[in-house]
Amino acid sequence: MIRLDSISKQNGRQLLFIEASAALQKGEKTGLVGPNGAGKTTLFRMITGQEPPDEGLVIMERGVTIGFFSQDVGEMAGRSAVAEVMDGAGDVSTVAAELRDLEAAMADPARADDLDSLIERFGEVQARFDELGGYALEGRAREVLDGLGFSQEMMDGDVGKLSGGWKMRVALARILLMRPDVMLLDEPSNHLDLESLIWLEQFLAGYEGALLMTSHDREFMNRVVNRIIEIDGGSLTTYAGDYAFYEQQRAMMEKQQQAQFERQQAMLAKEIKFIERFKARASHAAQVQSRVKKLEKIDRVEPPRRRQSVAFDFLPAPRSGDDVVNLRRVHKRYGSRVIYDGFDLLVRRRERCCVLGTNGAGKSTLLKLVAGATEPDDGSVSIGASVKMGYFAQHAMELIDGDHTVFEALEHAFPRAGQGSLRALAGCFGFPGDDVEKRCRVLSGGEKARLVMAQMLYDPPNFLVLDEPTNHLDMATKEMLIDALRDYEGTMLFVSHDRHFLAALSNRVIELTPEGVHHYDGGYGEYVARTGHEAPGLRS
Template sequence: MIAFSKINKQYGKQVLFVDASFQLNEGEKVGLVGPNGAGKTTLFRMIVGEERPDEGDVSVPRKVTVGYFRQDVEEMSGRSVLEEAIAGSGRLGALHHELEALQLAMSDPARSGEMDGILDRFGVVQEEYEHLGGYALESRTREILHGLGFDDERIDGDVGALSGGWKMRVAMARVLLGEPDILLMDEPTNHLDIESIIWLESFLNARAGGLLMTSHDREFMNRVVTKIAEIDGGEITTYSGNYDFYERERAIREANREAAYARQQAMLAKEQRFIERFSAHAAKAAQVQSRVKALEKIEKIELPK
């Protein structure tokens, strides 16, 4: 569904990706891990088109919708929490607010001369809104906001009066309400209490769409994702399992690589000793040259980073 093909990306001297490839398939729930500064946020930004790789391709099909929950929240004011959540719910939210504007226009005597056009537009918008399930929008919005810890008084209150943490929850509700094909979530549990985390876990597990998320909450990630993508050293490596599986498998791969590195170093040292010992012997010249050429062709194993 979303594919990164041999991407390269760097900022000045900081190299993030080197010929990195990765694919997020339909319906997959993937945890994105890596050291701070490895490029996790940059990966998200490339998916939504806010950045581009220096080389390589990022492919997102046109019909695929992407919702991005990020850690920086835009200004929210002048609406109720309910209206703010609905406003960010994609096409349905836009139709909802257009219907409200058209209803106001229909009751405005100053626009009586435009009434035929207003009524025609109202019919078109109402038909699409109903087709998309818009008349259940408010109840779905309240359900999501309740799940994220809002009571009815706060839902109907001024969004501008909320703290930064509660505004983060509103931003999350907006993304979830949009029902995108792919959810990108950057540390979704940061501002949630235990009850809201449990609700979010259930919500994400019930979704049929894809998910790519970062989280320092290991247990939350274990219960939600079925695949891990690790960014490290400019590469993206995938592991087919949850976070615990990733840690075990990564340790096994590192141990195997260290053993292979030690074996190769021993072999290289042995060959180098032969070359140094017989390099001045005419009778061994052919063998020496053969071994020198063989060493030059060997792909060196590097220790795990």
């Protein structure tokens, strides 16, 4: 359906693609991977015609429709979420607009002389609208929005009043309703809760067109894609299989390439040693010359490109008391909406409690109550002896001083720390070398999240309260964080929609449901095995 034929593309001084080729066929669900800045967004823009390649061709079959979801959703206001979604449904929305215009024209006394031709045209357009499934369009739009977590009230309310994250869901719903021949999805898993993420997996499983997507959610990628296209060093390499298979294949290929490189280096060293030893002897002149020519003709094996890997080791956190936080008979409401009515919870030292619940169940409210960011209407929240808390909230990224550089932000947080240790900290969290001189105002969401995380973990607390800590993190940073937290000896209370993160780190599950609170000993994997579902809003 789409072919990239020997494309080259330069962005400033950076060569993104060098005679790179790949293809996308109907029914293939492909994950696009590569380090930050490798050119994933540029590739999407070339396929959609927003940017041409410098050299090479982007070849598309005639009549192919493309739906492109990106993080830049643009302005939305003035109509309902349902209307906004229906407006992006491709041909059917164009036909619906003509139907509305014809209805208005037929009711206009000034157009009475044209009534016969208007009625004839209305019949033609109405038949086409019916053929395209237009009368079922609103129902389908509501079904998609429901799957993405919208209440009926949100569907019918002004889309302009929604937050940025919910507007992104509206933009995603437009593409899903459109069901184009090719879907290009740039981070569709961002801003989705666990229930919506699982619904989207099932939707894409039933989609028959071609899919090309990026995602920082490992589990989501594994369940959706059956091919991987990797951007690395200007080339495009295709792997058959899911993300886990790609990782295995890449590791095996790197191991083989490293072994080939080492064997060749040993051979070259041996030959060079012979040449150096005998080059001054006339008796060996022919042999030396022969070996020099041999070396000149050898195709040199390059060592595998080293992916920048980050690692962070916690300094030992001070020991807390056995009871870390105790909530007793807590009541909390927002207006007429009751969140908690006599809620009890005790978190003990070294427990790693993940909090699950549908939208509005009170997950973030629970973390805010524990962190002291909000007060209960009644009841008590008691923090235990010697507890030193670190709280990661989404709004924490908004509190960063935009005028500071990354290094200045760390220096401001830890004025007594040495420059070397702060630069090492910055490097661990994805700010190597001169990146520490970036102004905070130009940082992406992921970079801001990493900076807040670095500030929180450098002087380690013994109780971490984390609200969606992985939302903006790429896979490499998530893995670094998981590896670091596996060895963390403190206590954790956290909310996340990343199932890999949940399964790797939890040893207790707190499930918030309309029927009450359910507690499960064991981690997220044991919770799924015992309940038969991956999230409270999904029942088997």
